[in-house]
Amino acid sequence: xAAVLSQQQVPxxxxxxxxxxxxxxxxxxxxxxxxxxxxxxxxYLADHGIPQAKIDAMFRSSKRFFDLPExxxxxxxxxxxxxxxxxxxxxxxxxxxxxxxxxxxxxxxYQLELAADDPDVLAGDRVHGLNRWPKDLDPxxxxxxxxxxxxxxxxxxxxxxxxxxxxxxxEAYFHAFYKKxxxxxxxLHYPPQPPADPNxxxxxxxxxxxxxxxxxxxxxxxxxxxxxGEDWIDATPIPxxxxxxIGDWMARWTNDRFASTMHRAYNRKGKExxxxxxxxxxxxxxxxxxxxxxxxxxxxPKYPPQKVGDSIKKRFSSNWNKDxx
Numbered sequence: 392x393a394a395v396l397s398q399q400q401v402p403x404x405x406x407x408x409x410x411x412x413x414x415x416x417x418x419x420x421x422x423x424x425x426x427x428x429x430x431x432x433x434x435y436l437a438d439h440g441i442p443q444a445k446i447d448a449m450f451r452s453s454k455r456f457f458d459l460p461e462x463x464x465x466x467x468x469x470x471x472x473x474x475x476x477x478x479x480x481x482x483x484x485x486x487x488x489x490x491x492x493x494x495x496x497x498x499x500x501y502q503l504e505l506a507a508d509d510p511d512v513l514a515g516d517r518v519h520g521l522n523r524w525p526k527d528l529d530p531x532x533x534x535x536x537x538x539x540x541x542x543x544x545x546x547x548x549x550x551x552x553x554x555x556x557x558x559x560x561x562e563a564y565f566h567a568f569y570k571k572x573x574x575x576x577x578x579l580h581y582p583p584q585p586p587a588d589p590n591x592x593x594x595x596x597x598x599x600x601x602x603x604x605x606x607x608x609x610x611x612x613x614x615x616x617x618x619x620g621e622d623w624i625d626a627t628p629i630p631x632x633x634x635x636x637i638g639d640w641m642a643r644w645t646n647d648r649f650a651s652t653m654h655r656a657y658n659r660k661g662k663e664x665x666x667x668x669x670x671x672x673x674x675x676x677x678x679x680x681x682x683x684x685x686x687x688x689x690x691x692p693k694y695p696p697q698k699v700g701d702s703i704k705k706r707f708s709s710n711w712n713k714d715x716x
Contacts, residue, residue: 402427407438421556428637432652433617435632441542448535453665456499457580469523478523492592499578517675518573518703540576543606543669559684573672581658594656602638602670612664618653643694646685675700
């Protein structure tokens with residue numbers, strides 16, 4: 392019943408007409424995106440053009456990393472720090488707000504692959520940095536992750552065009568905010584949870600994403616849920632699709648016309664669960680403020696302009712401090 396309910400309420404949008412480049416097809420897809428983002432804040436994306444072989448290779452590399460001995464994963468050179476949100480996030484290391492227990496997932500985060508002499512890396516204060524690749528795994532392990540990042544980054548750029556057209560803006564409007572973005576992939580591993588956990592464990596706590604939008608690839612295990620009204624709805628995996636959700640930056644841009652919807656995950660199927668969200672975070676220097684098509688007399692901007700880099704650094708510092716408590 393949950394699967395039927397989710398597929399009725401979370402639209403499935405075929406992206407092929409947009410990728411083919413015909414104006415009529417793009418306009419039709421943009422209308423579907425506008426409706427999904429206004430009513431739900433989530434949609435499945437089908438016919439996205441990323442080969443299944445590259446998705447499978449990414450998941451193989453992810454599993455290979457999480458299968459490493461704990462001592463290897465806990466190498467200090469791999470650990471996420473307040474200064475660099477890249478590398479390994481250990482199991483049960485994150486506890487937020489009034490959650491009864493830490494999140495039951497472990498993660499490996501990586502971003503745009505940069506050179507050591509990149510100006511933003513050398514500056515040291517602009518969130519950009521070097522990815523923290525494990526020493527115990529050869530470059531052949533790493534390459535599928537970089538390939539997957541590049542594929543999803545290209546898809547994200549196309550989606551930015553779809554969002555722009557959905558908001559009655561020129562297709563390339565958002566590209567100016569994504570010249571050297573802070574986009575990130577989090578490889579996530581969820582161990583099995585008891586069917587009813589007395590310690591109030593989440594796989595990942597209820598939250599919204601501090602991103603423009605998220606492109607989620609989840610395996611067949613399921614367990615991802617989104618909140619519609621007062622109800623939590625299972626976003627059951629649909630083979631061949633990504634699950635797309637609107638994040639806080641896009642909600643801010645659109646004056647809440649597009650919904651940044653609360654979501655969470657449990658893993659109560661008795662097997663390992665893997666997922667890989669891609670967070671479409673804009674440039675460090677990007678300033679997000681209400682779009683001209685999302686305000687009018689009687690509907691003034693709800694939020695002041697906000698610089699992305701300042702907000703991201705504040706969040707990294709806040710999360711790091713909470714993780715250490």
